[in-house]
Amino acid sequence: MKKILVQSSTNVKKNPVYLEGIQNHAKKVLSPNFTTEIDGVETPYSSEVHFMSYEFLNNRDILKNIVEAEKSGYDAVAFHCFLDPILDEARELVDIPVIGMGETSMLTSLMYGKKFAIVTYTPQLAKKSYGNLIQKYGLSDQAVETQFFEVSIEDLGNAFHDPKPILDKFISACEKAIAQGAEVILPGCGLLNILCLQNNITQETLGATVMDVTGMTLKMAETQVILKEVSGTSLSRAGYYESPKNLPEF
Secondary structure, three states: OEEEEEEOOOOHHHOHHHHHHHHHHHHHHOOOOEEEEEEOOOOOOOHHHHOHHHHHHHHHHHHHHHHHHHHOOOOEEEEOOOOOOOHHHHHHHOOOOEEOHHHHHHHHHOOOOOOEEEEEOOHHHHHHHHHHHHHHOOOHHHEOOOEEOOOOHHHHHOOOOOOHHHHHHHHHHHHHHHHOOOOEEEEOOHHHHHHHHHOOOOHHHHOOEEOOHHHHHHHHHHHHHHHHHHHOOOOOOOOOOOOOOOOOOO
């Protein structure tokens, strides 16, 4: 069996319904010889985590988890966070594939339409994070302005029990993005994506493609594991992802 670590940037183990949602979807999209384990961080659910200073404090724990995953025999890491936290640093340190949800979703969205929009649930992500991420991946010309609807992460985490109020706001934000030219909608949060999947928010709902960012990220992890094994295709160590001679201590 091949093992993928699904790494959240929230305290996912404190939300068993969300955890189960990821597990069930992974079983649907991954090949039978792939299995997953899901990990997160110890930081409690709080809207403060969307400020850059709080993200910075989380990132050390995430990086440590990834380094330990490789040592423990995992074949890949897939982020279940659209922010791609500590993605470049992780790729410097480990040789197993590390797959970013934001990077994977944005790049593959261009196979489904020429313009994408991220739709998220908080202004901090829209203002502070996703614009920089789009620019980092060189996709500013393909991106429509990020849309958001304002709810707390606590309310989002509880939405599995009453999803309609959250999803109504999400759909309204998507409609604004589509009116501005978005052909592909990217739910800008792993938890939000699971809610969309469980409530059948699809192209039939909106008229534009709604990408399954969880599924796409997991399948990319699976693909990179297979290509590495079959044809030796792996991360380049020439240039940007050159690895240090000695791993840092955690």
